[in-house]
Amino acid sequence: xxxxxxxxxxxxxxxxxxxxxxxxxxxxxxxxxxxxxxxxxxxxxxxxxxxxxxxxxxxxxxxxxxxxxxxxxxxxxxxxxxxxxxxxxxxxxxxxxxxxxxxxxxxxxxxxxxxxxxxxxxxxxxxxxxxxxxxxxxxxxxxxxxxxxxxxxxxxxxxxxxxxxxxxxxxxxxxxxxxxxxxxxxxxxxxxxxxxxxxxxxxxxxxxxxxxxxxxxxxxxxxxxxxxxx
Amino acid sequence: xxxxxxxxxxxxxxxxxxxxxxxxxxxxxxxxxxxxxxxxxxxxxxxxxxxxxxxxxxxxxxxxxxxxxxxxxxxxxxxxxxxxxxxxxxxxxxxxxxxxxxxxxxxxxxxxxxxxxxxxxxxxxxxxxxxxxxxxxxxxxxxxxxxxxxxxxxxxxxxxxxxxxxxxxxxxxxxxxxxxxxxxxxxxxxxxxxxxxxxxxxxxxxxxxxxxxxxxxxxxxxxxxxxxxx
DNA sequence: CGAATCGTTGATGAGCTTCAAAACTCGTGG
DNA sequence: CCACGAGTTTTGAAGCTCATCAACGATTCG
Numbered sequence: 455x456x457x458x459x460x461x462x463x464x465x466x467x468x469x470x471x472x473x474x475x476x477x478x479x480x481x482x483x484x485x486x487x488x489x490x491x492x493x494x495x496x497x498x499x500x501x502x503x504x505x506x507x508x509x510x511x512x513x514x515x516x517x518x519x520x521x522x523x524x525x526x527x528x529x530x531x532x533x534x535x536x537x538x539x540x541x542x543x544x545x546x547x548x549x550x551x552x553x554x555x556x557x558x559x560x561x562x563x564x565x566x567x568x569x570x571x572x573x574x575x576x577x578x579x580x581x582x583x584x585x586x587x588x589x590x591x592x593x594x595x596x597x598x599x600x601x602x603x604x605x606x607x608x609x610x611x612x613x614x615x616x617x618x619x620x621x622x623x624x625x626x627x628x629x630x631x632x633x634x635x636x637x638x639x640x641x642x643x644x645x646x647x648x649x650x651x652x653x654x655x656x657x658x659x660x661x662x663x664x665x666x667x668x669x670x671x672x673x674x675x676x677x678x679x680x681x682x683x684x
Numbered sequence: 685x686x687x688x689x690x691x692x693x694x695x696x697x698x699x700x701x702x703x704x705x706x707x708x709x710x711x712x713x714x715x716x717x718x719x720x721x722x723x724x725x726x727x728x729x730x731x732x733x734x735x736x737x738x739x740x741x742x743x744x745x746x747x748x749x750x751x752x753x754x755x756x757x758x759x760x761x762x763x764x765x766x767x768x769x770x771x772x773x774x775x776x777x778x779x780x781x782x783x784x785x786x787x788x789x790x791x792x793x794x795x796x797x798x799x800x801x802x803x804x805x806x807x808x809x810x811x812x813x814x815x816x817x818x819x820x821x822x823x824x825x826x827x828x829x830x831x832x833x834x835x836x837x838x839x840x841x842x843x844x845x846x847x848x849x850x851x852x853x854x855x856x857x858x859x860x861x862x863x864x865x866x867x868x869x870x871x872x873x874x875x876x877x878x879x880x881x882x883x884x885x886x887x888x889x890x891x892x893x894x895x896x897x898x899x900x901x902x903x904x905x906x907x908x909x910x911x912x913x914x
Numbered sequence: 915c916g917a918a919t920c921g922t923t924g925a926t927g928a929g930c931t932t933c934a935a936a937a938c939t940c941g942t943g944g
Numbered sequence: 945c946c947a948c949g950a951g952t953t954t955t956g957a958a959g960c961t962c963a964t965c966a967a968c969g970a971t972t973c974g
Contacts, residue, residue, distance in 0.1 A: 518824065520832040521912040527824050539824070541817040549821050572813075576806045579813055583802075586816035587771045591779050593823040594748065594757050594769070600830040601872035602750040605930070634953075642831035644931055649954070682751040835962070864921070874963055879922070 456489045458559065467508045467561065468535055468585070469571075472578040477571060486562045490514075490554035496536065499551045503540035505564040509533065512558025513620075515636060516550050526640040528592070529555075529619055535585070540565065555632070603680075605643040606651045610679040612641045613661065613670060627667035686719045688789065697738045697791065698765055698815070699801075702808040707801060716792040720744075720784035726766065729781040733770035735794040739763065742788025743850075745866060746780050756870040758822070759785075759849055765815070770795065785862070833910075835873045836881045840909040842871045843891065843900060857897035 473481055487510075490496050496507065499518060514530040516539075527550055530536045536552045563571075572579045599608050613628070620630040632640075638648040655661045660676045662669045670676055703711055717740075720726050726737065729748060744760040746769075757780055760766045766782045793801075802809045829838050843858070850860040862870075868878040885891045890906045892899045900906055 518828040519912075520828055523832045525828050525831045527827065538817070539821060541814065542821055543814050543818055545821070549824065572810065576809065579806065579809055580803065583809055583813040583816060584771065584773050586813060586820055587768070588773055590816055590820050590823060591769060591772055591775070593820060593827060594779065597757065597823060597827045597830060598748040598750055598755050600827060601755045602753045633951095645953090646932085646955090647930060650930095653954095682749075863919095865919095875921090876923085876964085877962055880962095883922095 458487050458489045467510070467533065468581070469508060469561075469563065469568075469578070472575065472581055473571075474575050477575065480567075481563070481571070484563055484567045488560045488562060490558045490560060492554060492556055494554045496552040496554060496558075496560065497548050497550075499549065500547050503537070503546050503548055503565055505562050506535065506537040506540070506568050507552075508535055508561045508563075510559040510561055512560075513555045513630065514552050514558055515555055515640075516552050517639065518550050524639050525642055526636060527596075528589075529616075529640075531619065538582070538586075541569075555636070600642045605641065605647050606654065607679045608641045608643065609637075609648060609651050609655070610660075610676050612637065613668065613676065614680065616640075616668075617670060622669075623667070625664065625667070625669065627664060627669045631666065688717050688719045697740070697763065698811070699738060699791075699793065699798075699808070702805065702811055703801075704805050707805065710797075711793070711801070714793055714797045718790045718792060720788045720790060722784060722786055724784045726782040726784060726788075726790065727778050727780075729779065730777050733767070733776050733778055733795055735792050736765065736767040736770070736798050737782070738765055738791045738793075740789040740791055742790075743785045743860065744782050744788055745785055745870075746782050747869065748780050754869050755872055756866060757826075758819075759846075759870075761849065768812070768816075771799075785866070830872045835871065835877055836884065837909045838871045838873065839867075839878060839881050839885070840890075840906050842867065843898065843906070844910065846870075846898075847900060852899075853897070855894065855897070855899065857894060857899045861896065 470478075470481065488496075488507075490512070496514060509530050509532060511532050514534075514536060515526050516528050516530060516536060517524050517526045519525075530552070537548065539550055540546070540548045542549075572582065599611055603611070616630055616632070617628050620628060623629045634649060634652075635645055638645045641648055643651075652661070652663075655676070656663060658675070660670070660672045660679075662671050700708075700711065718726075718737075720742070726744060739760050739762060741762050744764075744766060745756050746758050746760060746766060747754050747756045749755075760782070767778065769780055770776070770778045772779075802812065829841055833841070846860055846862070847858050850858060853859045864879060864882075865875055868875045871878055873881075882891070882893075885906070886893060888905070890900070890902045890909075892901050
C-alpha cells in the first residue's frame with residue numbers, strides 16, 4: 455500500500471468525529487494514511503494485529519477463508535472501520551482478511567494508541583460498543599441465513615443488503631461494481647449456483663441486468679423470498 | 685418464570701464484579717431474580733427489549749428461528765450474559781430467543797438502568813465492549829463454518845466447543861445433558877444427519893458414547909476434521 | 915398405562931457443488 | 945492495430961451431500 459496525505463474527513467470518520475479536543479493533535483501525529491489499489495490486500499487473516507483502519511473512501515471486502523473457499527463477511531465503504539475484529543481478549547491475530555475492491559484511501563491508527571484513546575474517551579468506547587452490538591446482530595442474522603435459508607433466498611437478502619449499503623444510481627441499479635465471484639462469496643454459495651439463481655430471478659422478473667449492474671424490479675416479490683414461510 | 689431471592693455471586697456476575705461501590709445499593713434494588721424451569725422460555729425473538737439477564741447457574745440455549753427450523757447460536761451457562769443482543773442503535777426487539785435447558789437461576793436488570801450504569805461505569809462499558817468483540821469473532825467463525833464446512837466437520841467443531849464450555853466429568857465425558865435435537869440445531873443440520881455423522885465418528889473411533897454422554901477419544905484426528913485442507 | 919417425545923434406520927430425491935469446456939471480455943505488449 | 949492470454953461469463957452434465965419422509969422401537973412422564 456502506498457502512503458499518502460489525504461486529510462481525514464472529520465464528519466465521516468468514527469474516530470475523528472468523537473475525538474476529544476485535547477487528543478486531536480496526538481491522533482494527527484499517530485495517523486498514517488494509505489492508498490490501496492484495486493485488488494490489494496489490506497490486512498490478512500492470521501497476521502498479528504498492528505492497528506485499526508478507517509475507510510475514507512472506496513470499497514473493501516472483509517472475508518474469511520477455509521481451505522480454498524472463501525466467505526465475504528461484510529463490505530466496508532466510506533466511513534466504516536476495518537481491523538476492529540482484531541480487538542480481543544483471547545487472540546492477537548486478525549480473524550479476517552480485507553481486500554480493496556476499488557482504489558481505496560484509508561487511515562491507520564496503531565492498536566496501542568487506539569486502546570489508550572478508548573480508555574480515556576468514554577464516548578468513543580460507548581459508541582464502539584454499540585457498533586459492535588449492531589455488528590453482532592447482523593452477524594448472527596447472517597449465520598441463521600446460511601444455516602437455514604436456500605441459496606436463492608440468501609441471494610435475495612444479499613441484493614437488498616447491497617442496495618442498502620451502496621444505494622442506487624440514476625437508472626435505479628445497485629451502485630456497486632462487484633464480480634459474480636464476490637457476489638457468490640457474499641451469498642455463501644458457488645459461482646455457478648449464484649449465476650443460475652440470478653438467471654431464475656431475471657426470468658421471474660424480480661430483477662433486471664443492464665450490463666453488470668443489477669436492478670431490483672419487483673421489490674415486494676423479492677422480499678417474499680427473504681421472509682420465513684408460515 | 686418464578687421470582688426468587690438467590691443473591692448474586694459477585695465473583696461470577698459480569699455486572700456485579702465491575703459495579704462501582706456507590707452503585708451497588710442501586711443495583712441491588714433494581715435487580716430481580718428468577719428461576720426458570722427446564723424447557724422454559726426466558727426471552728423471545730421479536731419481543732420488545734426490557735432488560736438484560738445474567739445467568740447465575742444452569743444452562744441456557746440462545747437460538748434463532750426461520751420458519752419451522754431453528755439454529756442454536758450459542759449456549760450461556762454460569763456467569764454468562766443473555767439479552768445483551770437487544771442493545772442496538774437500530775432495533776428494540778430481541779433478535780434471539782433464550783430457553784433454559786436445565787433449571788436455571790437468573791438475575792434481571794432493566795435496560796434503562798443498565799444503560800445509565802454503562803454511561804457512568806467506564807470499566808464496565810470497556811469490558812462489555814471487549815466481550816462483544818470476542819462474541820463477534822466467535823460468531824463470524826461460526827458463520828464461515830456454516831458456509832464452508834461439511835456437517836461432519838461442523839459437528840466436530842461443535843463437540844470441541846461443548847467440551848470447552850462445559851468441561852468433562854470423571855469419565856472424561858462432555859459434561860452436558862443435550863438432546864440430539866439441540867445438538868443438531870447447534871451444528872446447523874438436521875436431526876437425522878447429525879445422528880448418522882455421530883455414528884460415523886463412533887465407527888472411526890474418534891468419539892465414544894456412554895449412555896447419552898459423549899467422550900472424545902481421539903482428539904487429534906477429530907481436530908483434523910476442523911482444520912482446513914491444504 | 916397411554917401419550918408424547920426421543921432415538922434409530924432405510925429409501926428417495928432435491929439442491930447444490932464439482933468438473934469440464936466453450937464463448938466472451940479486456941488489458942497488454944509486440 | 946491485432947494477437948495473445950488471463951480472467952470472467954455461460955452452459956451442460958454428473959454425482960454427492962444432505963434434507964425429507966416414513967416407520968418403528970425405546971424411553972420418559974403425567
